[in-house]
Amino acid sequence: MVTLNSAALDLVLHQLYVHFPVPGGLVRAVDGVDICFRHQQITGIIGESGCGKSVLGQAILGILPDYVAxxxxIFYRSTDILADNTSLPGFYGQQIALIPQNPGDSLNPLRTIGRQFDDILQTAGLNDKTNQRKQQLLTFFGLPDAERVLAAYPHELSGGMLQRVLCAMSICCSPLWLLADEPTKGLDETACGVVYENLQKIKTSQSLGMLIITHDLQLARSICADIAVMYAGQIVEYGPQVLTGPRHPYTQAFLAAxxxxxFQPLPGLPPLPQDHLPGCRFAPRCPSCQKRCLQEVPPVYDSGTAKVRCFLYA
Ligand code: SF4
Structure with a gap:
């Protein structure tokens, strides 16, 4: 048996660019991201809508549309999974699994929960004819009437129940990584509570790496060890104390709002994704902007436990 050291299971993003061609230019959704997401650690990726965090997740999952440049x-297990993830066995399910947004839209309305569970297990070459694993997982996520749930169609279950079902499905093949994309987006307070509870359960019971893409800072605060802050396609700050001791002027303004x-508003608007700024992308809104910031792209500097893309930390 090949034993991998834990560093081989890290997700290492190197000079990652994802650009969408549009009439008259390019939308720079992800624009030069360098970061290492540690295995067995939970990292939150936060930022405003349109900052590129969901596209970053799609790049890791290998589900970007073909026309995207x-x-x-993205290195994982000595493989560049941005170029090709098919050489890794069970990439979807055993290597990495997804908890999608909108539980109601993520399941096939014409198949029972049990059949959809089996579909996932089969893609990983597994089967569960006795339903034992499925029932164990559903019970673990707070659905003790597992037999009834497995026989049900999605429309027969509440939003909170579907959320629990998706969490159970996400770990049914024992993935090494789990990516949760805006797991609380559009949910009411009760359903958000279910998500918090389920992610905590996964955190304490599974030995995996987790990326949580979210605008929900309460969720990020409660579960994530590290936080990466995205702004206009770039990660501007990354570290364990980002929410308690922000360094980058954008993170400070984001939290102050x-x-x-x-409620201290952040003046101005983010650049449009197709805007090409020669310097720092936050410069037009930054209270600490200097002449250099308008001309040069700031590199990433080490500052204590954080990495910060800002000349103030040179
Ligand atoms: S590099 Fe300059 S403009 Fe950008 S965040 Fe830092 S101080 Fe502000």
Whole structure:
């Protein structure tokens, strides 16, 4: 048996660019991301809508549309999975699994929950004819009437129940990585509580790496060890204390705009994805902007436990 050291299971993004061709130019959804997501660690990727965080997740999952221009590398288990993930056995399910947004839209309305569970297991070459594994997982996620759930169609279950079903499905093939894409988006307070509870359960019971793409800072605070902040296609700050001791001017402004911090609005708007700024992408809104910021792209600097893309930390 080949034993991999844990570093081989890290997800290493190197000079990652994802650009969408549009009439008259390019939308730079991900624009030069370098980061290492550690296995067995939970990382939150936060930022405003349109900052590129979901596209980053799609690049890792290998589900970008064919027409999208991409370059750089995503290394995992000595393989560049941006170029090709088919050489890794069971890439979807055993290597990496997804908890999608909108549980109601993510399941096939014409197949029972049990059949859809089996579809996932079969893609990984597994079967569960006795339903034992499926029932164990559903019970673990708070659905004790597992037999009835397996026989049900999605429309027969509540939103909270579907959320629990998706969490059970996501780990049914024992993945090494789990990516949750906006797991609380559009959910009411009760359903959000179910998501928090389920992710906590996964965190304490599974030995995996987890990426949580979210705008929900309460979720990020409660479960993530590290936080990566995205702005206009770039990661501007990354580290374990981002939410308690923000360094980058954007992170500081983003947190100051929260209700609990006094609703101090951040002036201006993010650049449009097709805008090409020669310097720092936050410069037009930054209270600390210097001449250099308008002319040069800031590199990423180490600052204590954080990595910060800002000349203030040179
Ligand atoms: S590099 Fe300059 S403009 Fe950009 S965040 Fe830092 S101080 Fe502000």
């Amino acid at each position: 991409r370059s750089g590398n 929260l209700p609990e911090n006094g």
